[in-house]
Amino acid sequence: MNIPNVNYTVHYVVHAYRQAPWRIQRQWIGTFMLIVLGLAMVASLYLDVTAQAALTGRTIQNLSYEISAGQQANADLETKIGELTSTYVMEQRAAALGYQPVTANQIQYVIVPGYTAPKPAILAAAPELKPSAPSILPEYTESLMDWFDQRLTPPPTTSLIGNSQ
């Protein structure tokens, strides 16, 4: 049996699949929505932080006004007490209560062991706290861009120059 010399060419059928157009659109829309959602989240976060900073700023301002009002009220009261206990007023009150100024011959001196004479006033209270650094945290003052900038910028290197012992 003669077999003819035939050059066979094998053709493979390649099945090419293509996404349906609606699926591609959906993917694009999904990606776009994801980006929009991300941006919305960032924006809402930014708004939230800004609003909190503003509110805190307002609160601080109100508190500072309250502090200064309180200090002023204290000063007023202190002066009022000073007026109510002034020499003239106290003399009038003493006279109304029947007291009389003492004279030298009415005084009898008695030796009291351990008695110490009154000393001049010590008015100073305990040392008050002094703020040595800004009291408002950076979270309340820096913007989102500032925050990114800080994160991206490498911290400055410090070099110590000093005398060695």
Next chain:
Amino acid sequence: MRQQYAWRSLVLAGILSFVGILIILQTFRIQNSPEAAVFRAQAAAYANVLQTYYPERGDIYDRSGHLLAGNKTVYEIGVDLQNATDKHAIALAVGVELGLNPDDLYNQMINPPAGLQYLVLADYVDADKAAALQQLKAATDAQNNSLAGLEFKPHPQRSYPEGSLASNVLGFVNREGRGYFGIEEKYNNLLAGNPVQVSVPTDPNKAFDLPHVPNGTTLVLTIDRDLQAAVEQILNDSLTKYGATNGTIVVMNPRNGEILALASSPQMDLNQFWNYGSIYHNASEFDRAVSMPYEPGSVIKILTMAAALDSGTTTPNATYLDTGALLVGGATIRNWNDQAWGVQDMTGCLENSLNVCLAMLSTKMGAQTFYGYMNRFGIGHLTGVDLAGEAAGRLKVPGDADWYPVDLATNAFGQGVSVTPIQLMMAASAVPDGGRMVTPHVLYAMVRDGRQYSVPTQYAGSPISADTASTLNQMLAVSLEREASSALVPGYRIAGKTGTAQIPDAYGYEDGVTNASFLGWGPVDDPQFMIYVWLEKPTASIWGSDTAAPTFAQVAQKTILLLNIPPDSVRKEIAKP
């Protein structure tokens, strides 16, 4: 068909993209244009405002913690002319509440200066009155709003709860917040504190750090409020009793220079400082003890005798024959009564206040020695007392154009030399303080940032030895006892010296008027107070022994009571082992 749509879509997308890109490019262009830089600069300029925070002025207390000067809130009451709907009602309400003439207020409101929108009707209104007016406004707001436009602006004002007490020491603060006279002027910078300027963002949503503005320094004075009140009372009574035009009394601790009381006439209510001009004719009258030099007369004999003893020119028991006259530099020096006092010892010289004796001592010492001692005593120099407006007085010395040889004699008994009471006190403090002079001061301590800083005692040199001081101390005490001076205080040994000085004028000395003085201290063995009394032109008697000396005794008795100083006998009993 589909292909056509695709092309259209592409073209549309291209156009829109192009427009979008153009917008973005334009945005970049605008942001980087020269105009943008200008706008950015403007925005930056308006982004912050410089705000000044003024500290509260420091308080002033006496040595026991009684408030002498504080701060209180007062109100400026004004009207917003644009919003004022019923000017009649405003004028009536403000006029009635504040005791002002409503017609005047109304005229001010209907004829305001051109361009003025806010008119001040009254300032420095007390909080009580302002509150009453605010209540009235609140009541009308609910009804017809007739007081619309009325505004209240609170601001601090210096307040002196004691009124005129210690006014000559304290001074006052004017409406601009600047201190005048006394402590308020001397320590104005400390009391006022340091204003802080801060850049505040104009954007209300931006938080900023509030500056820490420490209040002005609070001062504690050496003044004893009760003693001050008593001394002022005695001074004013003495002025009336002896018919003096003015006077000064100073009480000081000769051991440390603390001024316990300082009264000078006239006093003024510091809460009404605007009356200053009608009370005082010139600044030196505000505090005569430090600002007004005068010829002190015989009280300066304390210093002359100290110099003579210390230089060895004389001794306490040395005697001399007083002939009642001494010729020095072509002028005859006479005693106060033009009499000769015969043989006298040095205590007798002080006891009888003999001008001839002291002139003899100064001439015997010589100008160089005498003026050397006067210089060391600080005569003619500022003491450095911490009160504003101190005057140095005048001590002519050889070489000055107006010095004559007779001045050596007259200076010895307090003529031709001018001093302030505080100068003489500092100089004489060497006698009770063992030869060492103390610098008088009014500041006891400062309170700042919660810490109290005490002022240490300062010494102004030792012009005489401790032995001289002790000797003179006894001589002055004996001279008062021999004289049976009206300055003596029962139960307490006192040392001191009177002074009666003629008052110089353009032609020599005024007739019939004198300055009466007394400088003394006690108890002699443990000096705790030194008192200077100066009464100007007393009419009841021209002599210091009749006017200033009894005033000294009154002040000494009050001082003894208020400082709880037991009589000499009790103190000696306590001192026994």
